[in-house]
Amino acid sequence: MRGLSRASLAEVEERFNAVAGSADLGSLADELFAVADLFDREHGLRRSLSDPARPATQKAQVVRGLLEGKVSNAALETVVTAVSVKWSGSGDLADALERLGVVAAAAEAEAQSKLDDVEDELFRFGRIVASNVELHRVLADPAVPAQAKRELLGSLIDGKVAAPTLRLVTQLVVHPRGRSLDRGLDEFGNLVAAQRQRLVAVVRSAVELSEEQKRRLATWLRTSYGRDVHLNVEVDPRVLGGFSVRIGDDLIDTTIAGRIEEVRRRLAG
Structure with missing residues (x-):
């Protein structure tokens, strides 16, 4: 999200963090997913609740009438805050609620x-x-x-x-x-x-990495990026030797296959 929606998301996240502490996190995730899906299905409702020209108190009243007694207080207060702020596009409202559903599920996993x-x-x-x-x-x-x-x-x-x-x-x-x-x-x-404020690295290697190799690679990446990095290791014989690491748009390729492809590109150029 960008611009106005990013600022609104931060405000909704702040409210979510304030009310989620005492909630059943698994149920909260399911409820936020369900509301996001409802807004996806009911286009008119979503457009109405994300209309920046409509008073926030009016939109909050609609949500309370629609959801009160059907979802937990934590879910209700999160959705009320979400419809009370302004979004760059109506789709960002449902996106934000689904995102917080994922956060609730992740918090559930961390608690366990x-x-x-x-x-x-x-x-x-x-x-x-x-x-x-x-x-x-x-x-x-x-x-x-x-x-x-x-x-x-x-x-x-x-x-x-x-x-x-x-x-x-x-x-x-x-x-x-x-x-x-x-x-x-x-x-x-x-x-x-x-x-946990971690990045995710997808590692492709011709052979399974040992625990020591994974530890050293994670340490090197943490030093390089300044954040902890979770490794998802994929064994792929096509890489021939070495390994590649992809973090977002960054690619670190030490594979033999990668070097061969680089030579091919240079020759073709």
Whole structure:
């Protein structure tokens, strides 16, 4: 988010932080996801509640009438604040609520000492889906009913991953909101990592890295970027040797395959 929406998001986050402390974080995440999805479906309602010309008190009254008694006080106060501030576009309102749902799920994982597990599980789920064409087709197909997708996810990962992981994956699969599953998993993974102010690095190596190699690489990246870095390591024989590290738009490529490709580019030029 940029400009006006970024400032508004900061204000909503401040209110969220003030009310989330005593809430059931898993339920709060589900409630914020549900409201974001409601605003996505009901375009007229979303436009009305994000209209900067409409008085904030009036919009807050509409939300209270719509949600009071149906969601927790923490969710209600977060949504009331969200409709009371101004957004650059109406879609930013739903985006902000979904983002805070992810933050609530990440806080739930941290409270359960499972934040590392959730980061790893989101990454591994993405690799599994990417390697299974039929699974990817079913999960990404808008014609497949939401309940069928929920049941498929339940059979695949329920009881095998942390509860916040299942919650986040279900949100992405059932309510993609215009994103590919890969992009959604990256977005959610970065938000989960940000719970500890960490960056996420995707490491591709021809062979599995030892724990000592991972520790040294993480230390080097932390020194280079000034922040802790969570490593998602992907074994890929195509890299031939060495490894590559991608953090956001930054790519550090020491692979033999990368060097060969660089030579090819230079020769072609």
